[in-house]
Amino acid sequence: GAGVSQTPSNKVTEKGKYVELRCDPISGHTALYWYRQSLGQGPEFLIYFQGTGAADDSGLPNDRFFAVRPEGSVSTLKIQRTERGDSAVYLCASSLEGGIGGYTFGSGTRLTVV
Amino acid sequence: AQRVTQPEKLLSVFKGAPVELKCNYSYSGSPELFWYVQYSRQRLQLLLRHISRESIKGFTADLNKGETSFHLKKPFAQEEDSAMYYCAGAGNMLTFGGGTRLMVKP
Numbered sequence: 001g002a003g004v005s006q007t008p009s010n011k012v013t014e015k016g017k018y019v020e021l022r023c024d025p026i027s028g029h030t031a032l033y034w035y036r037q038s039l040g041q042g043p044e045f046l047i048y049f050q051g052t053g054a055a056d057d058s059g060l061p062n063d064r065f066f067a068v069r070p071e072g073s074v075s076t077l078k079i080q081r082t083e084r085g086d087s088a089v090y091l092c093a094s095s096l097e098g099g100i101g102g103y104t105f106g107s108g109t110r111l112t113v114v
Numbered sequence: 115a116q117r118v119t120q121p122e123k124l125l126s127v128f129k130g131a132p133v134e135l136k137c138n139y140s141y142s143g144s145p146e147l148f149w150y151v152q153y154s155r156q157r158l159q160l161l162l163r164h165i166s167r168e169s170i171k172g173f174t175a176d177l178n179k180g181e182t183s184f185h186l187k188k189p190f191a192q193e194e195d196s197a198m199y200y201c202a203g204a205g206n207m208l209t210f211g212g213g214t215r216l217m218v219k220p
Contacts, residue, residue, distance in 0.1 A: 043158070
């Protein structure tokens with residue numbers, strides 16, 4: 001596609017529920033990144049894919065968070081047993097391998113856990 | 115650990131005044147540094163990168179290895195420059211600073 005697409009744009013869920021956030025990167029971008037941005041803070045790295053594999057998942061806060069990219073294109077960030085502290089904007093970005101040319105960000109999914 | 119620090123949460127200037135948004139980094143080796151901007155209701159977008167030594171929308175940023183800084187500057191601020199600005203450093207992934215909100219008053 002022309003840009004990085006994230007769906008849904010907004011998600012409200014109840015504490016304890018499971019959510020999935022989707023990212024559709026730019027066609028041909030082999031690298032895909034997930035970030036989380038809390039109010040008043042900069043984006044915080046979660047996980048990075050190169051192709052289908054997670055090259056670095058050191059930013060995932062705990063085992064309730066998981067992400068997949070089965071065909072090396074669309075990625076899904078999954079959060080189990082959501083907590084109110086998970087409320088944030090979840091950003092996805094994609095780039096050519098190694099970040100060449102810079103990252104292109106999506107508009108984010110605003111997750112609110114009530 | 116790689117770290118990027120933006121000491122100012124908010125910078126308010128009048129139109130036409132010079133602007134300097136501060137960024138300090140802590141990286142091993144030679145970092146690749148960027149400035150990203152987020153205008154109201156828009157997505158985060160790349161403003162400039164140190165490696166290309168470019169000027170975008172009148173903004174420049176020089177890497178100072180002695181001071182480990184990559185401050186963003188513009189000689190004459192415009193109202194449309196009002197936005198959130200994030201400094202970022204590249205390793206395997208981008209590491210962002212906390213951001214500075216620039217408000218340019220008429």
